[in-house]
Amino acid sequence: MIGKVKERRVFCHPVLGKQDPKKRKLKITFDGKVIEALEGETITAALLANGIRVYRKSIRYGEPRGLFCGIGQCASCVMTVNGIPNVRTCVTPVKEGMTVKTQSGRGRREKR
Ligand code: FES
Numbered sequence: 100m101i102g103k104v105k106e107r108r109v110f111c112h113p114v115l116g117k118q119d120p121k122k123r124k125l126k127i128t129f130d131g132k133v134i135e136a137l138e139g140e141t142i143t144a145a146l147l148a149n150g151i152r153v154y155r156k157s158i159r160y161g162e163p164r165g166l167f168c169g170i171g172q173c174a175s176c177v178m179t180v181n182g183i184p185n186v187r188t189c190v191t192p193v194k195e196g197m198t199v200k201t202q203s204g205r206g207r208r209e210k211r
Pocket residue numbers: 165166167168169170171172173174175176177187188189190
């Protein structure tokens with residue numbers, strides 16, 4: 100996946116603005132797997148760049164949900180970030196060492 104990262108990056112975001120592709124590389128953990136992200140990009144941008152398109156499972160039927168509005172107006176991209184559920188990952192910037200997990204249903208706060 101790393102070989103195709105550049106092709107899938109979000110370089111212009113409607114809320115966060117233009118992204119510099121030469122920014123510092125960070126490591127975040129998604130469902131226990133370490134992936135690469137660029138400083139300043141959103142969590143979903145980093146996940147998309149790594150080929151990850153499912154961010155949560157729907158409350159009623161447990162169906163996979165991905166990016167929908169991309170500007171923080173729906174709840175399609177909510178995930179558990181650093182143990183906190185319902186984080187809108189399409190408008191949340193990545194931070195070094197961040198832990199991101201696929202959320203099922205309404206999500207639960209994790210104990211630290
Ligand atoms: S995709 Fe709609 S809030 Fe993130």
